[in-house]
Amino acid sequence: MEQGGTVVTTSATVFSEGVNLAYDDEGIGQAFIFQHGLGGDRKQVAEAFGEQPGTRRITLECRGHATSDYGPANALSLATFARDIERMATKLKVDAPILGGISMGAALALRLAVKGNLRPSALVLARPAWLFEPAPPNMAVYAEVGELLLSYEPEIAREIFLQGQSAGQLRREAPDNLASLVGFFERSKPREFGNLLMRIANDDPGVSREEAQRINCPVLVIGHGHDLVHPLAYARELAGVFPNATFCEITAKAVDRTRYVNEFRAALHDFLERLA
Known part of the structure; x- marks a missing residue:
């Protein structure tokens, strides 16, 4: 209005x-x-x-x-x-x-x-x-982050992700994508959000x-x-x-x-x- x-x-x-x-x-x-x-x-x-x-x-x-x-x-x-x-x-x-x-x-x-x-x-x-x-291949990294959030505490999940191959490729070729994904490890309900990421990325x-x-x-x-x-x-x-x-x-x-x-x-x- x-x-x-x-x-x-x-x-x-x-x-x-x-x-x-x-x-x-x-x-x-x-x-x-x-x-x-x-x-x-x-x-x-x-x-x-x-x-x-x-x-x-x-x-x-x-x-x-x-x-x-x-x-x-x-x-x-x-x-x-x-x-x-x-x-x-x-x-x-x-x-x-x-x-x-x-x-x-x-x-x-x-x-x-x-x-x-x-x-x-x-x-x-x-x-x-x-x-x-x-489940398009470009969304696989979202599912990867989601699985990490379901499996580890956010701080550990973040470090595992940053040391992985996906983060390395994003760092070189698409830093804005990487910044968005890294921010996901700071969500207030990490396990719930991890489930959301996995379900939508595979939809x-x-x-x-x-x-x-x-x-x-x-x-x-x-x-x-x-x-x-x-x-x-x-x-x-x-x-x-x-x-x-x-x-x-x-x-x-x-x-x-x-x-x-x-x-x-x-x-x-x-x-x-x-x-x-």
Whole structure:
């Protein structure tokens, strides 16, 4: 909403299947449900989104992320997260929104576009980490961190990870990925978070290539290099699947974070301008 010309954020909660989940509702205009990545939160998407005039950004913090509860351990999945988003949208009376997200958020947007009831007007898939198969090889490092958190105390798990082959490769080729993963060892509920990482890393959006090819709304796919978790090749391939897609390559966070944020916001702005 707006107060005195300044956009402010409403932070609230929604109950889904008895689980308490937090969300942000910011701005006025076309509803844009924009989801964070695995291990991320509302701040991740708020930074990348910036202020887009005429757009209402809504972000649910998925189960086990930030201030949202975990709920049953065996219920953690992309399908569950997608159902939670639909319940939030129902509470907010949102229909025909733009759906989007970063990494895991992109997978959720894709699932909702095909399997959900929200009838999206457009899609934004940023730095996709999944195509159409479960447990993609780029997500194996998340499962590795999850297994370590389930097997050791966080300090020991962190040292084992940093001495391993995966961390060495990330240190050389994708330092931003490494920084995110190292931060996971500081979570307040390490075993619960380790289970979440393993379950999501081995999951998939539940959408086939053929189903994705039938999505006719405008689609923006954003990708960048220097990223082993979110391969640029995935973004390019995904953009080629949709009949009405635009692909945008931006500067990697590992190269220049300020340019990454500015170019991400500019890509969104241009896409929203074309929609309008």
